[in-house]
Amino acid sequence: MKTRTLAYVCGALAALAPVGARAQAPILTPRDSARHALNRLAYGPRPGEVDRVAADGVMRWIDRQLSPRKIDDGPLAARERRFKILDYDSGELARIYVDAQRERRKQQRRQGDADRDSVGAQHAGPLPQRMDSSQERGRRLAGAFQELAVVRAVLSERQLYEVMVDFWTNHFNVFLAKGADRFLTPSYIEHTIRPRALGKFADLLIATAESPAMLFYLDNWESVAPGSKSPQAMRLRARPLFGARPMFGARPLFGARPMFGGPPLFDPRRDPMRADSLRRQALERAPKGINENYARELLELHTLGVDGGYTQQDVIQVARILTGWSVARPQQGGDFEFHDWAHDYGEKVVIGVTFPAGHGRDEGVRLLKLLANHPATMHHVSRRLCQRFVNDDPPDGCVDDAVTAWKRSDGDIREVLRAIFRSPDFWASENVRAKIKTPLEFVVSAARAVGGDPDTTPRLAQVVARLGEPLYLHVAPDGYPEREDAWVNSGALLDRMNAAVVLAAGRLPGVTVSLDSVVPATPDAEQLIAQANGAVLSGTMSENTKAVIRRQISDISDPVQARALAVGLAIGGPEFQRR
Amino acid sequence: MAISRRVFVKSGGLALFSLGLDPLFLARAALAVPPTAGPPDRRILVCLFQRGAVDGLNMIVPHGDPLYYRERPRIAVPESDVVDLDGHFGLHPRLAALKPWWENKSLAAIHAIGSPDSTRSHFDAQDYMESGTPGAKATPDGWLNRYCQHDREHQNTPFRAVAFGPQLPRILAGSAPSLAIDDLQAFGLRAPQPAARDRLTRAFEDLYAGSATGLLSTSSQEAFEAVQMLKQVTPGQYQPANGADYPRGRFGKAMMQIAHLIKADMGLQLAFADVTGWDTHVNQGSSEGQLAARLAELGQALGAFAQDLGERLRDVVVLTMSEFGRTVRENGNGGTDHGHATAMLVMGGPVNGGRMLGRWPGLDPADRFEGRDVAVTTDFRDLFAEILARHLGAKDLAAIFPGFAPDPARFPGAIKV
CATH class of the missing domain: 1.10.238 (Recoverin; domain 1)
Structure with a gap:
């Protein structure tokens, strides 16, 4: 039995991977190959899994992982149903957060009044803030959403799929704590990233470009052609001024100072200064020109790469093409919306390609398709994939294999991955155990190793955060780093040791260890x-x-x-x- | 003296340029300042981030400006309450604890400082202030970490750069080693009894000494060295000196632990802590109220820290920063909204104190940024660069603030030369 398996695996490897040309590494044993695959395509082996995969044939296991829909994941689905956050859409989440914010303001107002009442009293510090139920609810939902990612990584049978969701979440990073992204991020992960994690790269790129979470995170939703006026601004401008024009030095007879203390209920006739000030604020806040943030990161991080041969001029041209790509009411969890009034209809040239005048949203889609299959993008994204799966400094060989597969398959992520896993570099002994686990990988692989079963409390996600990787909370658009020097330092190592001791002793609440x-x-x-x-x-x-x-x-x-x-x-x- | 130095740089600089010398050499020559305090390897910088955008106008009050009172009928600090500094500006009354340090010239304040980027998003503005690259979002590391990367001479201690808090802040993120310590007492392996803790520590130390390779090996050595060093410090028994009275709460504790690490001589060079609660949109109050309570905590903690350090303050600079300021005019809720420039404090022995720094643009609507906010007259990088160069002896400022040409002529003059 054992020899037969060994022969099968070696045969599979020999048939599928053109060994010899680049790698002279010794052939791994079936157990070695299984362990290596489980450490790279999965979040580490569960008890007995190395033997099972070795017996079954590692290449067969890899092929199955590349077709996740054919893998039964019933137990995980049952667990997911216990996460209430999946029942809410962005609009409902937005309402929960807006309620929480209103509650907080009300509390501040009350606290302010209390402070005013006690003039002369000595406060040593801020008054304790009580969390009301809606605030608590918002925080719980965010924690549950982070935990959901950890639970999926621990329990899913579709391990490669979950690894790729994490990869794209970082490649197309957003920041959960930036304003509306608090409630736009869950739908971003569920409906933008997850359905496309193993599809065509172009589809994923376009979906992220149209996602309210990304449009808000990198400010494209406020990027407008200079001089364009929103219909709302036109209405505001048309309205007459209520109060006296706030000239320097002149003070109106009835101004902003309330007569009876406390903020009055707002009525534009009784409080004309405030009406004007709100109007002025709305007009001031209205976006006035292009915002290059998304355009820059689109080229630098999402597609061509920093050395991808584009210029600052290209960034500006891309931003012009994407003017009007916006969100309908982001504060209410709204959807993608194209604003033709904000779009720049002039001619643009991006990396030598002309986009003729007179086009609207369609030229943005054309641009994204152009970028998705540009040679620089193929190389940049393939390299990042090899960095994840092979080595912090990926060998050229496996990057070339991935690029070849990209060209052949028109950017089919599954085929690109297949090429990487068949590349001799992937199996080369110098690349085995060459990667340091990220905090997420460390915590999830530890939980899997001891047969851990996390519940819906955010405990495991909190451990991941304490070790330095709070999920969806990487501020910069480059996502959590892939290189070891970002994760290995003295404080982080001590934290890992402590987490290990607590987990092994079964003292981590929220995780059942068997x-x-x-x-x-x-x-x-x-x-x-x-x-x-x-x-x-x-x-x-x-x-x-x-x-x-x-x-x-x-x-x-x-x-x-x-x-x-x-x-x-x-x-x-x-x-x-x-x- | 400062003036003659600048004149030299300007006139001499032209001559050197014509000789084809590297302009960086010029910057280095100008920045090579003889130490006035202790030797460079004893100098320390403490950065405090007022997250949420502090209302600089109520922290350092322009009480000599009638426009200030006109624009803030409900929340202006009455002139009679302001602790006057120079006849025009004064401290918020709840910062009165800091007046003695102004008197003895170890406290300076700078107004109208901020970012060249106009964003009013907390998220973006904090990000820019910590990355040190306003407008560029993709900068992977923070400017304090880049300083550590470029000045590696005096760094052979795990405690060189320490952030007090649960996570490493963006300002210290990067490839140079830095520590996030939530609580000195809990640093290291955790076990109920000291004996069990020592045993666990030894066990892991043996594991890593015998089997770790590469970065795992060097970092684990640093870790156990740090644990060893901290064992001698016994944070639980720290007694502040000179009757220093730290405020209760997270921030006071962080300042006390920073003082403790400084006095323990563990090689601390950069310390960082957050002070939160400055986003005062609603009912911020004037001499009393929400903002006053936050300022009281800040002032008491800074005062206690300076008092506690005593002589050691000679080598220490404390810098406060905040992502932006708030609107000149109060809003309809008795608060202030997101603005542009704000005020920062610089405190410590090497500080050229007892003065207001920077150029005050005034509150006239015509002089404001976008007609509503205090305009920025000092790029925050000019102040940060000056402190790194003149206090810590940083040499390659261009590498620490990429895309920015640090120029000593623009330094606000916060540090004695």
Whole structure:
């Protein structure tokens, strides 16, 4: 049985991967290949999984992972139904957050009144802010949404799919805490990223360009052709002024000072100054020209890459093409809307390609398609994929293989990935265990190793955040970094060790750990070490690690305590930080 | 002295240019300032971020300007309450604790400072202030981290750059090692008893010493060294000196722990902490009220910190910053909305204190930014660059603030030369 499997895997590898030309690496054993694939295409192996994949054939497992819809994921679907946030659309989420904000303002007003009442009283600090139910609700929903990503990563059978969702979430990064993105992000992940994570790159690119979350995050929703006026601004301008023109030095007879303290109910006739001021504010706030933010990141990060051969002029031209790509009422969770009044209908030239005058939204779609399959984009995105799956400094060989597949398949992400996984570089021994886990990868792989089962409380996501990767909260548009120097530092390592100890001891609330079936407690030290090695490190524990664990558990008489320490050291130790 | 130096740079600079010398050399020559405080490796910078955009006009009050009172009928600080500084500006009464440091010339304030970018989004403006690249969103690291990357001479300690808080802020993000410490007492391996903690620490130390490679190996060494160093410090038993009285709460505790690390001589060079609660859209109050309560905490913490450090303040500069200021005119809710320029405080022994820095553009509507906000007359990078150069001895400012040409002629003069 075993030899037959081995022959199959070697045969599969030989048939699918043109070994020899570039890689002279020794052929990995079936278990080595299975472990490597589970560490790269998945968030690490669950108990017994390395053997199952090895027995089944690693290339067959990879092919199955590339067709996630054919993989049954029933248990995860049942778990997802317990996340209420999936029941709300952006509009409903927006209302929840607006309620919360209104509550907060009301509270501030009350607090302000309280402070005024106690003039002369000494406050040592700010008055404690009580959270009311709607504020609490908003915060809970954000936490639940982060936890959902962790739960999917831990439990899903469609592991490669979840890895790719994380990859695109960072490639097309948005920031959950920027204004309307608080309630636009969930729909962005669910309806923009997830359905297209293994489809055509062009479709994904266009979907992100039209997503309210991205339009808001990188300000394109306020990018308008200079001199254009929104229908709303025209209406405001047409209305007569209520109060005296606020000239310098002149003060109207009845001004903004309320007669009876406290803000009056707003009535433009009784408070004409305020009506004017609100109007002025609305007019001032109205966007006045193009905003290049999205255009720049579109070229630099999403498509061509920083060395992709474009200029500042191209950025401006792209911004002009995308004027009018906006959001209908972002503060209410509105949808994509093209504003023809804001669009620049002139001629543009981007990286040498002319976009003739007179076109509207269609020229934006044409531009995105042009960018999606530009050679620089193929190279840039392929390189990022190889950085994720192969090495922080990806070898040219696998990038070339990915680009070839991109050209052949018209940017089909599945085919590009398939080419990477068949590239000799992917299997080369110098690239095995060459990647350091991100905090998300560390926490999820640890939970999987000990058969952890997270509930819907945000505990695991909080651990990921504490280790430095709060989900959907990377401020800059470049997404969480892929390189090890961003994640390995002294404070972060200590945090990982602490998290490992807590998880192994089953002391992490919100996660059920079933160590008994994975590493049964035993007074036999050698057996315990062997079990921990198999479960946590799939047999790759170093002699030093074994010796340290042996020494540490030698005087612990309680087998359950000894087991917790052994597993904690294995997860917190150096071997488990790599994948 | 400062003037003659500038004259040299200007006139001499032209001559050197004609000799074909690198302009960076000029900047270096001008910035190479002899130490006035302790040796450079003992100098410390503490950055405090007032998140939410502090109302600079009620923090450092332009009480000599009638427009200030006209535009803020409900929230202006009455002239009788203002702690006067120079006849025109004064401290908010709840910052009165800082007046002695102004008197002894170790506190300066700068008004009309801010970003060349006009954004009024907290998110974008904080991002720009921390990345040090206004208008450029894709900058991966923060300017304090870039300083660490470029000046590596005195960094052989894990405590060189420490942010007090649960997460590393954007300003310290980047490839140079820096620590986020939520609480000094909880730093390191956690276990219920000290003996168990020591044992766990040793176990992990052995694991990493024997099996780690590459970056895992060097970083873990630093980590255990830091834990060792902190063990001698016993943060739980810290007693502030000179009767310093820190305010209760997160910020006061952060300032106390910064003082503790400074006095413990662990090689701290950069410290960072957040002070939150400045987004006063509604009922911000005047001499009393919400903003006053926040300022009281800030003032008490800064005063306690300076008092606690005593002699050591000689080597320390504390800088406050905030993403933008607030509207000149109060709004309909007795608060202020997002504006443009704001005010910052610079405090410490090396500070050229007892003066207002920068150029005051006035509050006349014609002089305001977009007709409503205090205009920016000092790019925040000019102040940050000056402090890095003249206080910490940074040499390559162009690498720390890419896309910006730091010019000593534009430095606001916050640091003694």
